Amino acid sequence: MTTNQPVLHGLHHVTAVTAKAQANLDFYTKTLGMRLVKKTVNQDDVSAYHLFYADAIGSAGSDLTFFDWAQTRPVKIGAGTVSETGLRVLGGEASLEQWGKWFDQQKVAHSSIETLSDRPTLAFQDGEGQHLRLIAETGSATEVHPWHGSPVPISAAIVGLGSVSLTVDNVDATSNFLTDVLGFSNNESDSVLFETGPGGTGAQLRLHGSTQRGQDGAGGVHHVAWRVADSRELLDWQTHLESHGYRTSGQVERHYFKSLYFRIPGGILFEIATDGPGFAADGEDPEHLGEILALPPFLEPHRAAIEAGIKPLNYQPSTTSKS
Structure with missing residues (x-):
C-alpha cells in the first residue's frame, strides 16, 4: 500500500444482467x-x-441491481467474470435453515449450509443461473434496515451485500493490484480472501483463478461498485488510479450517486460510487419507492419516448412480512 492511500469503505452495489425482467422482479x-x-x-x-x-431505505451497500437486456447471451463463468455475489442475512445459521426450507418450497436451486470465512453460508441460484450466496450474520448486526415486505421472517431478512467472488486468469497480478493499488488487505489464514475499509461482511472479496475464459451475459454480473463518502474522495481515487497508470472514466453523474469506472487486471469492470445523495434525490416518496418509472432530470423530457420503448412490469409491493 502506498502512502496517502485513499480508502474504499466496502461494497456499494453489484450490477448484474437479466434477460427476463419480469421474472427477475x-x-x-x-x-x-x-x-x-x-x-x-x-x-x-x-x-x-x-x-x-x-434494504428498506436503499442504503449504500445493500443494492443488487440489474440491467434488462432481453437479447443478451447467457453468462459463461470463467476468467474475467464476477463468479458469485454474497448477500448478508440476519439470524445466524438458524436463518439459513429457514431459507433452505423456503427455497425448497419455491424450487430454488441451492446447496447445503457450509462455513466460509468462519461464517455459515448457503449458495443458491436464481432462475437464470445467477450465482448467489447468503452469508449469515453471527453477531449483533447494527444499522440494518430489513424490508418488511419480505416473505421470510424479518429476523432472517436480507440486509445488504456481503461479498463478491472474482475469477481471473492471473491471480498474482490481480492480487497485487488489489493490495498495492486499491489498498485491500489479504487474509493470512485464508489466501483467497481480501478485505477493504472496515473489513468483515460487506467489505470482502474472494479471488479465484481459472484458465478457462468466461464471458459476460444474462445470469452474470456486469460490474462491482465500492463505496466512498463523497465527491472529494472520488476525486482522490481518480487521481490515485491515474497516477498508477490506470485509465478511468472520470467522474460520471448518476443522479443518485457519482461514479468512477475502471477495469482491473484481467478485465473485470470496477466502479467507485459515492454514498449520496441517495434514492430520494429525484423526489420519489420514500413510502412508495420503485412503484413508478423514475428518471433523472436530463432524461425527464424524453419520458414519453422512453416509456413507449419498454415493456410495463407488473409490481405489487407488499408492506407486511412474517414476524
Whole structure:
C-alpha cells in the first residue's frame, strides 16, 4: 500500500444482467424479499430497465441491481467474470435453515449450509443461473434496515451485500493490484480472501483463478461498485488510479450517486460510487419507492419516448412480512 492511500469503505452495489425482467422482479422481491427501491432505465441505454433491489431505505451497500437486456447471451463463468455475489442475512445459521426450507418450497436451486470465512453460508441460484450466496450474520448486526415486505421472517431478512467472488486468469497480478493499488488487505489464514475499509461482511472479496475464459451475459454480473463518502474522495481515487497508470472514466453523474469506472487486471469492470445523495434525490416518496418509472432530470423530457420503448412490469409491493 502506498502512502496517502485513499480508502474504499466496502461494497456499494453489484450490477448484474437479466434477460427476463419480469421474472427477475418477481424473484428478487417475492422470493428473496428485497425491496425494489428504484425502477429506472440504464442511463446509457434507455431501451433497458435498470432495477435496484435493496434494504428498506436503499442504503449504500445493500443494492443488487440489474440491467434488462432481453437479447443478451447467457453468462459463461470463467476468467474475467464476477463468479458469485454474497448477500448478508440476519439470524445466524438458524436463518439459513429457514431459507433452505423456503427455497425448497419455491424450487430454488441451492446447496447445503457450509462455513466460509468462519461464517455459515448457503449458495443458491436464481432462475437464470445467477450465482448467489447468503452469508449469515453471527453477531449483533447494527444499522440494518430489513424490508418488511419480505416473505421470510424479518429476523432472517436480507440486509445488504456481503461479498463478491472474482475469477481471473492471473491471480498474482490481480492480487497485487488489489493490495498495492486499491489498498485491500489479504487474509493470512485464508489466501483467497481480501478485505477493504472496515473489513468483515460487506467489505470482502474472494479471488479465484481459472484458465478457462468466461464471458459476460444474462445470469452474470456486469460490474462491482465500492463505496466512498463523497465527491472529494472520488476525486482522490481518480487521481490515485491515474497516477498508477490506470485509465478511468472520470467522474460520471448518476443522479443518485457519482461514479468512477475502471477495469482491473484481467478485465473485470470496477466502479467507485459515492454514498449520496441517495434514492430520494429525484423526489420519489420514500413510502412508495420503485412503484413508478423514475428518471433523472436530463432524461425527464424524453419520458414519453422512453416509456413507449419498454415493456410495463407488473409490481405489487407488499408492506407486511412474517414476524
